[in-house]
Amino acid sequence: MTDIGHLISGEIRETCSRKQAVYNPATGEHAKDVLLAPVELVDEAVDIANTAFPEWRNTPVIKRTRIMFRYKQLLEDNKETICRLIGEEHGKIKHDAMGELQRGIENVEYACSATELLKGEFSKNVGAGIDSWSEHQPLGVVAGITPFNFPAMVPLWMFPMALVCGNCFILKPSERDPSAALYIAELLKEAGLPDGVMQVIQGDRTVVDRLLESKGIEAVSFVGSTPIAQYIYEKASQAGKRCQALGGAKNHAIVMPDCDMENAVNQLLGAAFGSSGERCMALSVAVAVGDDAADRLVGSLAEKLSSLRVGPFYDNDNDFGPVITQEHKEKVEAYIASAEKDGARLVVDGRNPEVKGYENGFYVGATLIDNVRPDMVSYQEEIFGPVLQVVRVNSMEEAMTLINEHRYGNGTCIFTRDGEAARYFSDHIKVGMVGINIPLPVPVAYHSFGGWKQSLFGDLHAYGPDSVKFYTRRKTITQRWPSASVRESTSFSMPTL
Numbered sequence: 001m002t003d004i005g006h007l008i009s010g011e012i013r014e015t016c017s018r019k020q021a022v023y024n025p026a027t028g029e030h031a032k033d034v035l036l037a038p039v040e041l042v043d044e045a046v047d048i049a050n051t052a053f054p055e056w057r058n059t060p061v062i063k064r065t066r067i068m069f070r071y072k073q074l075l076e077d078n079k080e081t082i083c084r085l086i087g088e089e090h091g092k093i094k095h096d097a098m099g100e101l102q103r104g105i106e107n108v109e110y111a112c113s114a115t116e117l118l119k120g121e122f123s124k125n126v127g128a129g130i131d132s133w134s135e136h137q138p139l140g141v142v143a144g145i146t147p148f149n150f151p152a153m154v155p156l157w158m159f160p161m162a163l164v165c166g167n168c169f170i171l172k173p174s175e176r177d178p179s180a181a182l183y184i185a186e187l188l189k190e191a192g193l194p195d196g197v198m199q200v201i202q203g204d205r206t207v208v209d210r211l212l213e214s215k216g217i218e219a220v221s222f223v224g225s226t227p228i229a230q231y232i233y234e235k236a237s238q239a240g241k242r243c244q245a246l247g248g249a250k251n252h253a254i255v256m257p258d259c260d261m262e263n264a265v266n267q268l269l270g271a272a273f274g275s276s277g278e279r280c281m282a283l284s285v286a287v288a289v290g291d292d293a294a295d296r297l298v299g300s301l302a303e304k305l306s307s308l309r310v311g312p313f314y315d316n317d318n319d320f321g322p323v324i325t326q327e328h329k330e331k332v333e334a335y336i337a338s339a340e341k342d343g344a345r346l347v348v349d350g351r352n353p354e355v356k357g358y359e360n361g362f363y364v365g366a367t368l369i370d371n372v373r374p375d376m377v378s379y380q381e382e383i384f385g386p387v388l389q390v391v392r393v394n395s396m397e398e399a400m401t402l403i404n405e406h407r408y409g410n411g412t413c414i415f416t417r418d419g420e421a422a423r424y425f426s427d428h429i430k431v432g433m434v435g436i437n438i439p440l441p442v443p444v445a446y447h448s449f450g451g452w453k454q455s456l457f458g459d460l461h462a463y464g465p466d467s468v469k470f471y472t473r474r475k476t477i478t479q480r481w482p483s484a485s486v487r488e489s490t491s492f493s494m495p496t497l
């Protein structure tokens with residue numbers, strides 16, 4: 001049995017109040033335990049980070065950036081290990097884990113441009129002999145709390161930028177697959193990051209609450225499910241901390257009758273079933289406009305679903321792997337049962353697929369459900385599994401109303417050949433990230449990521465330009481050096497030019 005510990009001041013620590021099982025979802029095996037930190041260890045990590053902060057804050061930004069350049073190389077050199085750790089604990093297939101890591105590395109690349117991003121603004125002679133400038137100062141110690149579904153990428157959305165901005169960072173990874181995050185944090189030491197600037201603390205709600213209450217933490221970035229995102233946002237805000245909390249999703253794709261149906265079907269398959277549907281940008285609802293389009297869509301999807309391969313992570317021929325836990329498998333299966341009970345048509349039932357040699361793994365096969373209605377629980381809630389539901393509507397307006405009225409607003413997509421329709425859709429849809437014939441419109445690292453409505457609490461999105469704003473605070477300085485030629489008498493009126 002392997003114990004997964006914490007990274008405190010550059011060293012692995014094995015203190016714990018409790019242990020929690022970490023499973024290999026491909027086999028169902030319990031081969032590791034994560035050590036859940038006692039609150040005293042949280043306090044110690046916060047103190048260490050605050051001690052490290054003054055020197056790190058004053059380290060020239062170009063030196064902080066050089067560490068990131070070395071770090072990018074280390075992530076690339078160690079990608080096999082990182083992806084094995086992701087596979088062992090999350091279950092995603094190696095090709096998908098490689099994609100996750102690459103998208104994470106792109107955030108490191110963006111952080112490497114910190115010298116440019118942190119330049120600030122300067123205005124000379126805003127008054128007689130007066131200059132004014134604005135600078136971006138680091139916040140202090142910031143915390144990141146991350147979900148299980150992207151164990152490397154989501155932490156990489158946060159800490160590279162937080163660190164180059166001059167903050168110290170404490171990461172609390174998902175307790176269900178914590179090893180990849182711990183490993184990539186350890187690589188920072190090898191890249192030259194001083195001890196205590198980046199730490200990892202393992203835990204569950206107790207650790208999260210302690211971080212939220214701690215007076216030594218200035219800001220919190222959270223990614224996870226909506227009820228927890230809302231809780232984190234409220235609690236952090238009450239404690240006077242800056243907070244961004246990204247939540248769950250229910251992403252719809254509109255399939256217009258004029259679209260290239262073969263392309264739409266191929267794209268939908270990858271976006272619905274890739275990573276077993278455990279992506280916050282997974283397309284889990286296809287809204288077909290008109291019965292003819294719906295029949296063609298469902299017919300073609302059903303035909304192709306039978307050839308999808310579900311299996312263990314190390315076999316790169318598999319399309320997707322297991323879901324994260326036995327409990328989650330049962331939850332996904334219960335949603336499938338509820339849709340059928342509510343009157344939807346179960347076209348392909350992926351429950352209990354046969355995966356030879358892996359009978360104890362947490363597998364759910366690709367599932368297709370037609371004639372889903374908006375009043376069904378399976379439509380309203382996030383399933384987070386390999387389940388694609390089809391809703392039939394008569395017009396694009398009807399499809400857009402469905403999306404706009406849904407409580408989630410993370411991602412969406414339209415498949416069409418009609419530029420006018422696509423432009424109208426992207427302009428009016430109430431969703432934060434929109435694709436036009438692009439099923440997973442995950443913004444690149446130099447844009448920012450975030451949904452609307454209950455998919456995001458806070459106003460700044462994750463990574464990209466918004467992250468520079470989130471991890472710094474603006475200070476504006478106005479300066480004059482009095483001299484013989486510039487000297488003013490006392491004035492009691494508001495200064496003007």
Ligand code: NAD
Pocket residue numbers: 145146147148149150154172173174175203204205208209223224225226228229246247248249279280382384410451455
């Ligand atoms: P989760 O909300 O269960 O857990 C996320 C984090 O919160 C974990 O670190 C966990 O330890 C912590 N946590 C869990 N319960 C808590 C509690 N009661 N109090 C305090 N902290 C708690 O989410 P998950 O199951 O790990 O991840 C899947 C969810 O994340 C999905 O809803 C998915 O849509 C969402 N997600 C959103 C985005 C996005 O960018 N919007 C990205 C990835 C995942």
